Amino acid sequence: RQFDRTHYYMKLKILALTYQHSISTFKFYYVCAVAMAAVSCLLLLVSFMSTVDSYTIPSDYNTERNNLINSEKSMRVGGKLVLNTQEQLVNQFIVKEKRQLMDCSRLNRTGYAPAVSFFQSKSWIESTPIFKIIQKMPKGASLHLHDLAIASLDWVIKNATYRDNVYMCTDKNYYIQLSVFKNPPNNPDCPWKSVRSERSSSGNNQEFDLRLKRNISLLTTDPLVTYPTVDIVWDRFNAYFAQVIGILSYAPITRDYYRQALVEFKADNVQYIELRAQLHGLYDLDGTVYDPEYALNLYKNVTEEFVRDNPDFSGAKIIMSSLRLNENSNILNDIKTSMILYTKYPDFFLGFDLVGQEDPNHPLIYYINTLLYPSQQNPPFNLPYFFHAAETKWQGTESDYNLVDALLLNTTRIGHGYGLVKHPLLVEMIKERGVAVEVNPLSNQILGLVSDLRNHAIAPLISQDIPVVISSDDPSTWEALPLTHDMYVAFMDLTGEDADLAILKQLIQNSLNYSVLNQTESTSAFKLWQAAWDKFISDTINTWNLVNGGSQTSQICEVLKPVTTQISGSATSLKYVHIIFVIPMYILLSHAYIFLTTFIFL
Numbered sequence: 210r211q212f213d214r215t216h217y218y219m220k221l222k223i224l225a226l227t228y229q230h231s232i233s234t235f236k237f238y239y240v241c242a243v244a245m246a247a248v249s250c251l252l253l254l255v256s257f258m259s260t261v262d263s264y265t266i267p268s269d270y271n272t273e274r275n276n277l278i279n280s281e282k283s284m285r286v287g288g289k290l291v292l293n294t295q296e297q298l299v300n301q302f303i304v305k306e307k308r309q310l311m312d313c314s315r316l317n318r319t320g321y322a323p324a325v326s327f328f329q330s331k332s333w334i335e336s337t338p339i340f341k342i343i344q345k346m347p348k349g350a351s352l353h354l355h356d357l358a359i360a361s362l363d364w365v366i367k368n369a370t371y372r373d374n375v376y377m378c379t380d381k382n383y384y385i386q387l388s389v390f391k392n393p394p395n396n397p398d399c400p401w402k403s404v405r406s407e408r409s410s411s412g413n414n415q416e417f418d419l420r421l422k423r424n425i426s427l428l429t430t431d432p433l434v435t436y437p438t439v440d441i442v443w444d445r446f447n448a449y450f451a452q453v454i455g456i457l458s459y460a461p462i463t464r465d466y467y468r469q470a471l472v473e474f475k476a477d478n479v480q481y482i483e484l485r486a487q488l489h490g491l492y493d494l495d496g497t498v499y500d501p502e503y504a505l506n507l508y509k510n511v512t513e514e515f516v517r518d519n520p521d522f523s524g525a526k527i528i529m530s531s532l533r534l535n536e537n538s539n540i541l542n543d544i545k546t547s548m549i550l551y552t553k554y555p556d557f558f559l560g561f562d563l564v565g566q567e568d569p570n571h572p573l574i575y576y577i578n579t580l581l582y583p584s585q586q587n588p589p590f591n592l593p594y595f596f597h598a599a600e601t602k603w604q605g606t607e608s609d610y611n612l613v614d615a616l617l618l619n620t621t622r623i624g625h626g627y628g629l630v631k632h633p634l635l636v637e638m639i640k641e642r643g644v645a646v647e648v649n650p651l652s653n654q655i656l657g658l659v660s661d662l663r664n665h666a667i668a669p670l671i672s673q674d675i676p677v678v679i680s681s682d683d684p685s686t687w688e689a690l691p692l693t694h695d696m697y698v699a700f701m702d703l704t705g706e707d708a709d710l711a712i713l714k715q716l717i718q719n720s721l722n723y724s725v726l727n728q729t730e731s732t733s734a735f736k737l738w739q740a741a742w743d744k745f746i747s748d749t750i751n752t753w754n755l756v757n758g759g760s761q762t763s764q765i766c767e768v769l770k771p772v773t774t775q776i777s778g779s780a781t782s783l784k785y786v787h788i789i790f791v792i793p794m795y796i797l798l799s800h801a802y803i804f805l806t807t808f809i810f811l
C-alpha cells in the first residue's frame with residue numbers, strides 16, 4: 210500500500226511537471242503567433258501607406274498644382290464655358306462614364322476601343338452610353354462634307370438600285386460600278402448588265418444586296434491587311450467614287466439622294482450642312498448633261514422644300530469643288546463659274562475648293578495665278594475659298610505648304626489642316642483671323658493619317674482653343690452616321706479625361722459660329738439649337754434617371770477585356786477597399802491563426 214502511495218505521488222509529480230512544461234511551451238507559441246501577426250500587420254501598414262499616402266499632397270503644393278491645371282483647362286475649347294445646374298447633372302454622368310472607360314483601360318492595361326480602327330470599334334462604340342447620348346445631342350452644323358458620300362449606302366442599295374434603267378458592271382479590280390442608261394453603251398472592259406435582271410437571277414435579293422453593299426463600302430474587318438498604306442486606302446477611296454458617280458449623277462437620283470442625306474442628317478440631330486459639290490455632270494435619261502447652275506438649283510430647291518417641311522432644320526449651302534488633278538484651264542473655268550454663281554446666289558452658293566489626295570496631286574501653288582484671278586479683276590472680286598490644306602503626314606512639302614497658300618488666299622476655313630500643329634506662325638494667324646479648322650477624325654484615321662486617334666494632330670490645338678469644328682467628310686463611304694461617330698471619337702480621343710460636356714457644347718456652338726450663315730440665319734439657327742439643346746438636357750436627365758444618381762451602366766472593362774473582372778478605379782477607391790475589406794479580414798485571419806496554433810498544441 211505504501212508502494213502504491215509512493216507510485217501515485219510520482220505520477221502526480223510527472224503530470225504537474227508536464228503541465229508546467231506545457232504552459233511554458235504554450236506561451237512560447239502564443240508569443241510567436243502574436244509577434245508574427247504584428248510583423249505582418251506592420252508590413253501591410255507600410256505597403257498600404259506607400260499606396261495611399263503618395264496622394265496626400267502638401268496643401269501649398271496642392272493649391273499651386275490645381276491653379277496650374279485649372280489655368281490650362283481654361284485655355285482649351287470650351288474652357289470658359291459655364292454649365293447650368295441641369296447641364297451639370299448630364300455632365301457628371303458623362304464624365305463618370307468617360308473616366309471609368311479611360312481609367313479601366315489605363316490602369317488595367319486593356320485595349321481602349323474608342324481609339325482603335327473604326328472598322329473594328331464601330332459596333333462596340335455604338336453600345337456605349339456616351340455614344341447614345343451624343344447621338345441624341347443637337348450637334349449644330351456639319352461643315353465639311355462631299356456630295357457623293359452623304360446618304361447611307363443602305364439607301365443607295367435598297368432604293369436607288371431598285372429603280373428602272375439602273376445598270377452595273379464589274380471592273381478589272383472586281384469593283385462594281387453603277388450607272389443609269391436608257392440603252393447601255395458597249396463597254397468591253399466592264400460590260401453593263403441590268404441590276405434588276407442580275408438581282409432577279411441571283412434568286413436571293415437579300416444576299417445580292419448585301420454583296421453589292423460589301424463591294425461598295427470601305428468597311429472591312431481587317432483594315433491593317435486591307436489598307437496597309439495611305440496610298441492603298443486612297444486608291445480604294447477613289448474607287449468608291451468611281452463606283453457611285455454614275456448612279457448618283459443621274460439627276461432624279463441626285464435629287465432623292467440629297468434629300469435622303471438631309472433626312473439622315475436631321476435624324477442624327479444635325480440642323481445645318483455646308484456641302485462641297487462638283488456640280489458638273491448631272492444627266493438625264495434623254496442624254497442631257499446639265500451645267501453647274503442646274504445642279505446648284507437642284508440642291509437649292511430640295512433644300513428649300515426640306516426646310517419648308519422641317520422648320521426646325523436650318524438648311525444647307527453649297528461650295529463648288531474641283532479636282533486638284535485638273536489642269537489650270539479647267540480650274541479657271543470653275544473659278545469663273547463660281548464667281549457667276551456667287552453673284553447670282555449669294556445666300557446659297559458659298560465659294561470654291563479643290564479636292565483630292567494632296568500628296569501626289571497639284572498643290573495650291575500650282576494653281577496660284579488661277580486662284581488669284583478673282584482678286585485681280587477690276588474691281589477685285591471677293592470669291593471665298595474653303596481650301597483643303599495639309600491633309601498629310603508630310604512636313605515641309607508642297608502638300609504641307611498648302612496651308613501657307615490657303616491663308617495667303619484668305620481661306621474662310623481650312624479643311625483638315627492635319628499638319629497645322631507644326632506651323633506655330635500659321636496657328637497664330639488662324640487664331641487671329643478666326644479661320645476655323647474643319648476636323649474629320651474618322652476620315653483621318655481611315656485614310657491613314659493616324660491609327661490611334663489619341664495621337665490625332667489636332668488634339669494639341671483643341672487644348673489651345675484654336676477655332677475647331679468637327680465634321681465627317683464622307684461618312685457613308687465607311688458606313689458612319691452623319692456626325693455622331695465623329696463627334697464621339699473627337700470627345701473620347703481628341704480631348705482629355707477631364708474634358709467634359711462644356712467642350713462638346715463649345716464644339717457644337719463653333720459649328721454654327723464658323724458656318725457661313727448670315728446674321729439673320731445665324732440668330733434663327735442658334736434659337737432653334739438652344740431649344741433643341743434644352744430639350745436634350747431634360748430628356749437625358751429623364752432617360753438616364755440622373756436626378757437619382759444615374760442608371761446603372763454595363764461593366765465597360767468586361768466588354769473591353771472579358772478576363773477583367775475587377776475595376777480598380779483609382780487610388781481613392783483602393784483606399785476604401787483596404788479600409789472596408791482587407792484590414793478587418795487580416796485581423797480576423799490573424800486571430801484564427803493564433804486560435805488554431807493554440808488548439809493544435811492543446
Ligand SMILES: [Zn+2]
Nearest residue numbers: 353597624682
Ligand atoms: Zn474633304
